[in-house]
Amino acid sequence: MRGGANLPLVSSYNRGVVLDTIRTSGELSRVELAGMTGLTAPSVSNIVRRLMAEGYVVEAGQSASTGGKPRTLLRVNPWAGFAVGVQVDAEATTSVLVDLAGEVLERRSRRGGHRSAPATVMARIAADVEDLVAQAGVERRLVIGVGVAVPGPIDHHRGVVLTPPNLPAWHDVALRDQLEELLPGLPVLVDNDATVAVMGERWVGGADAATNFACIYMGAGIGAGIFVDGQVYRGSSSNAGEIGHISLDVDGEECFCGNRGCLELFAAPRSIVAAARRHASDFPGADTALQLSPSGRGVRADHARIARAASAGVPYAVEAIERSARYLALGVVTLVNLFDLELLVLAGQGFAHVGERYVAAVRRELATRSFARANHDVQVRLSPIADDVGAVGAASMVLHSEFAPQMHDLRSLGRHA
Amino acid sequence: MRGGANLPLVSSYNRGVVLDTIRTSGELSRVELAGMTGLTAPSVSNIVRRLMAEGYVVEAGQSASTGGKPRTLLRVNPWAGFAVGVQVDAEATTSVLVDLAGEVLERRSRRGGHRSAPATVMARIAADVEDLVAQAGVERRLVIGVGVAVPGPIDHHRGVVLTPPNLPAWHDVALRDQLEELLPGLPVLVDNDATVAVMGERWVGGADAATNFACIYMGAGIGAGIFVDGQVYRGSSSNAGEIGHISLDVDGEECFCGNRGCLELFAAPRSIVAAARRHASDFPGADTALQLSPSGRGVRADHARIARAASAGVPYAVEAIERSARYLALGVVTLVNLFDLELLVLAGQGFAHVGERYVAAVRRELATRSFARANHDVQVRLSPIADDVGAVGAASMVLHSEFAPQMHDLRSLGRHA
Numbered sequence: 001m002r003g004g005a006n007l008p009l010v011s012s013y014n015r016g017v018v019l020d021t022i023r024t025s026g027e028l029s030r031v032e033l034a035g036m037t038g039l040t041a042p043s044v045s046n047i048v049r050r051l052m053a054e055g056y057v058v059e060a061g062q063s064a065s066t067g068g069k070p071r072t073l074l075r076v077n078p079w080a081g082f083a084v085g086v087q088v089d090a091e092a093t094t095s096v097l098v099d100l101a102g103e104v105l106e107r108r109s110r111r112g113g114h115r116s117a118p119a120t121v122m123a124r125i126a127a128d129v130e131d132l133v134a135q136a137g138v139e140r141r142l143v144i145g146v147g148v149a150v151p152g153p154i155d156h157h158r159g160v161v162l163t164p165p166n167l168p169a170w171h172d173v174a175l176r177d178q179l180e181e182l183l184p185g186l187p188v189l190v191d192n193d194a195t196v197a198v199m200g201e202r203w204v205g206g207a208d209a210a211t212n213f214a215c216i217y218m219g220a221g222i223g224a225g226i227f228v229d230g231q232v233y234r235g236s237s238s239n240a241g242e243i244g245h246i247s248l249d250v251d252g253e254e255c256f257c258g259n260r261g262c263l264e265l266f267a268a269p270r271s272i273v274a275a276a277r278r279h280a281s282d283f284p285g286a287d288t289a290l291q292l293s294p295s296g297r298g299v300r301a302d303h304a305r306i307a308r309a310a311s312a313g314v315p316y317a318v319e320a321i322e323r324s325a326r327y328l329a330l331g332v333v334t335l336v337n338l339f340d341l342e343l344l345v346l347a348g349q350g351f352a353h354v355g356e357r358y359v360a361a362v363r364r365e366l367a368t369r370s371f372a373r374a375n376h377d378v379q380v381r382l383s384p385i386a387d388d389v390g391a392v393g394a395a396s397m398v399l400h401s402e403f404a405p406q407m408h409d410l411r412s413l414g415r416h417a
Numbered sequence: 418m419r420g421g422a423n424l425p426l427v428s429s430y431n432r433g434v435v436l437d438t439i440r441t442s443g444e445l446s447r448v449e450l451a452g453m454t455g456l457t458a459p460s461v462s463n464i465v466r467r468l469m470a471e472g473y474v475v476e477a478g479q480s481a482s483t484g485g486k487p488r489t490l491l492r493v494n495p496w497a498g499f500a501v502g503v504q505v506d507a508e509a510t511t512s513v514l515v516d517l518a519g520e521v522l523e524r525r526s527r528r529g530g531h532r533s534a535p536a537t538v539m540a541r542i543a544a545d546v547e548d549l550v551a552q553a554g555v556e557r558r559l560v561i562g563v564g565v566a567v568p569g570p571i572d573h574h575r576g577v578v579l580t581p582p583n584l585p586a587w588h589d590v591a592l593r594d595q596l597e598e599l600l601p602g603l604p605v606l607v608d609n610d611a612t613v614a615v616m617g618e619r620w621v622g623g624a625d626a627a628t629n630f631a632c633i634y635m636g637a638g639i640g641a642g643i644f645v646d647g648q649v650y651r652g653s654s655s656n657a658g659e660i661g662h663i664s665l666d667v668d669g670e671e672c673f674c675g676n677r678g679c680l681e682l683f684a685a686p687r688s689i690v691a692a693a694r695r696h697a698s699d700f701p702g703a704d705t706a707l708q709l710s711p712s713g714r715g716v717r718a719d720h721a722r723i724a725r726a727a728s729a730g731v732p733y734a735v736e737a738i739e740r741s742a743r744y745l746a747l748g749v750v751t752l753v754n755l756f757d758l759e760l761l762v763l764a765g766q767g768f769a770h771v772g773e774r775y776v777a778a779v780r781r782e783l784a785t786r787s788f789a790r791a792n793h794d795v796q797v798r799l800s801p802i803a804d805d806v807g808a809v810g811a812a813s814m815v816l817h818s819e820f821a822p823q824m825h826d827l828r829s830l831g832r833h834a
Binding site for chain 1: 572641665744750756
């Protein structure tokens with residue numbers, strides 16, 4: 001049942017290799033392209049001719065002379081195509097329209113809605129998508145597709161949202177198919193927030209040189225998106241990377257997932273806020289220092305207040321964030337021991353204001369606890385995509401699916417046989 | 418730096434696909450082969466002609482008539498090539514010679530030696546390899562290579578044994594290069610015991626239909642070998658799958674690896690034996706029931722005695738094994754949550770006599786604790802390669818490297834460019 005590689009599949013793969021090499025290089029000549037990809041000069045010329053006819057690649061003048069004949073440089077045309085990314089989470093729905101370079105041209109956000117019926121949410125998403133395209137003034141036919149990020153568990157291949165604990169009104173919703181009906185002509189892709197975040201890093205965030213890397217995504221929950229040998233790793237049911245449910249204490253408190261002592265129970269924003277509320281009830285006045293909302297709703301807003309208090313040096317807040325950072329780092333040690341990664345990127349609202357504390361904690365624990373630390377370093381950094389990493393990542397998923405070289409192209413025949 | 422796929426690489430990949438399809442099917446016709454691989458009839462004919470010229474594939478008579486013209490069947494010729502596998506561990510060095518079907522033709526084992534100088538151990542390995550080939554009466558030129566399994570950490574690409582805690586005399590030993598000097602004309606491959614075990618399952622153990630699966634290997638330590646999208650997953654420094662160093666209690670006892678509360682401290686044979694010795698000193702007579710050796714040396718022998726006592730129903734032994742099985746299962750839950758696997762195979766001497774208890778414990782914990790359990794089942798089974806899974810796996814690594822379709826063939830140009 002393993003598929004052989006035939007010429008159309010190889011050709012689609014090589015097109016991705018060429019486009020990706022031009023994109024990550026900025027500008028380069030056909031000769032450099034051949035050298036970097038290992039493809040022959042005629043192959044490179046053919047592929048480039050096709051990409052130019054499609055409008056994705058343009059000529060960008062001549063290289064500076066280095067003695068020999070000046071060479072024509074190629075670059076990607078960022079306005080030859082666009083993608084929409086949408087993130088649906090527990091507290092908001094955010095949509096962005098990006099160009100081929102990942103630049104955000106339009107953005108829209110709605111608060112609330114996670115308790116609304118999925119049909120209502122989908123209708124709003126469809127309206128937002130059409131609105132973004134109209135506002136940006138781009139031709140709708142140049143929109144390659146719509147990526148949607150949702151909390152797991154999901155079924156990526158069928159585009160179905162299963163029963164995410166962070167979206168209690170959603171049960172087995174055929175998000176992809178229903179959204180495609182509402183948005184005629186626009187293909188829809190669905191994946192979980194952590195997986196789209198890692199595609200955002202690969203496409204927009206500058207992690208494109210790394211072969212094995214992960215993006216630790218902290219929103220309401222904590223997940224990891226993973227690149228393995230340069231490909232997105234989804235696992236057998238598209239639910240890989242559930243780092244938030246690594247048990248750090250196998251006899252600890254029970255988690256909604258069925259496991260005990262999960263990382264999320266120690267480190268997620270919800271746990272930080274719950275602990276701060278307990279602290280505030282024990283120590284009158286603490287709620288003022290932490291500026292907790294009186295209503296007790298809105299984990300995101302309360303967590304942001306605690307994070308800001310930590311960055312201002314309020315002692316309890318510093319302690320709470322450091323505690324979360326230590327446990328997150330201990331979960332990351334396990335992730336690294338199992339995947340043997342070279343790079344970790346921390347992304348998502350959970351790291352706002354306090355990202356450097358998390359980076360420091362992860363580096364510290366890896367330096368003393370990771371199995372292969374004597375063998376190689378693991379780089380740790382914050383995502384350069386400050387806000388909207390979920391929505392930008394969802395848009396990146398569309399670009400990735402269309403343009404990145406995908407090994408499964410080479411094997412897809414076997415899958416369908 | 419991503420390599421394009423050119424024709425020689427595609428051709429090498431497709432040769433692997435064809436050979437692998439014939440091998441896993443037993444016997445099949447060229448027409449069936451084209452259907453299963455998605456390759457065109459002329460491509461299949463060319464590749465088969467080449468494989469027949471090399472002797473790896475032979476014609477095996479006609480298919481039973483189903484109305485149409487009978488078709489010529491193809492099968493792999495198991496004696497067209499041979500591989501040697503060697504496992505070096507804390508207590509023994511075992512070598513096997515296998516044919517292309519993974520059948521063991523000769524076997525040799527030496528106890529002790531892990532405290533000897535590496536040069537002495539390598540000289541013995543070289544002598545054993547020549548001896549196995551001579552005893553089996555196979556032509557030396559038909560031996561494709563020698564695979565060696567060692568405890569991690571290692572550097573697979575350079576074939577170097579780093580500083581494995583289970584081989585205290587070994588520090589940065591260039592095992593591959595030195596063994597190749599001692600065995601002129603025989604290429605040597607080196608990998609860790611868990612990774613070769615997963616190749617043994619893929620090649621000999623019948624796990625060849627699974628796309629994402631792991632082999633949990635318990636020898637002196639506990640590791641996991643991992644297949645991802647049908648390829649061996651090694652990570653960025655060939656040290657992926659260190660399941661024995663998943664922390665199950667982040668503030669627990671310190672492990673040699675630097676982490677705390679590691680799975681191996683709860684579940685490995687060494688921990689089982691140490692706990693049994695403490696028990697025996699508290700309860701006189703317990704050592705007789707468990708038949709512990711008076712010397713206190715030889716973890717493997719003592720562990721085997723406890724395992725046999727457990728299978729005979731000795732209460733303390735049952736309890737000790739069940740405790741180990743529970744902790745191993747809890748580590749496996751994390752492995753599954755991160756890799757989203759479809760199949761787990763338990764292999765290695767650590768499971769002898771008590772494998773079914775471990776299988777039951779893993780199934781039990783996955784059924785209540787794994788994140789995607791509502792989404793898909795994970796199969797759990799014992800390895801059918803009863804003994805010598807390390808040595809047979811090491812030989813499988815040679816066969817795998819020579820014959821299995823390897824995605825890196827398609828990208829290797831980029832790597833070397």
